Amino acid sequence: MTIELWCLFIAGLLHTLSKLPLVKAQAKMKGGYDNNNPREQQASLSGWGKRAHAAHNNQIESFPLFAAGVLVAMVTDVTSSAVGYLAIAYVISRVLYIIFYVKDISKWRSLVWVVGYFASLALLCSPAWG
Template structure:
């Protein structure tokens, strides 16, 4: 498996870990009555700040993962895997791992800077595939 595909697989597994990091405290805080419902109404209780941040980090990774998966797919299918695209794939993964605690603990401006590393790593992969 190429470095890009390995990083993509690990990024998908990170998303699974992020789901657990968010879902467990959210279920405890909101209660099973709400979490097992159709959620047609707002919950009667609020999530803690940290749990809400974990939920936003989870959603944010879905958004980033889509673009990263496209970048990996384009590089992989066009056979344009290089040391640069491999380094970018690993940079994306490291950034996403660091992003979770940075968001959960409200580390500013680090959360945004970490996010930018992952975004620009993905952008560089897409541009490398074009040129």
């Protein structure tokens, strides 16, 4: 399996991993984690829990563009090593994004978001330069 496919797999796992801080925040609420109404409970979060919820949602939102970019590179048989580096850059930026968002480090969060976004766009354009 190629590096970019492993990164696609890891990015898929980030859907679940990005939810861990959110679940922790919900568990700390009065009554603990509400498995019957988790979305209602999420809506009432504040502070770092609310940011954890936003980080989780943003991870889900960013995944399709990255997945499309990896698949475009694979289907068009782009063999440039840059494709692997871009995929790695996306995964690292997304992990950092979640950490920075939950910890409320907004400038760094925005910077790593841009890195991940442009890595995805570059993957989509990879047949043009690959």
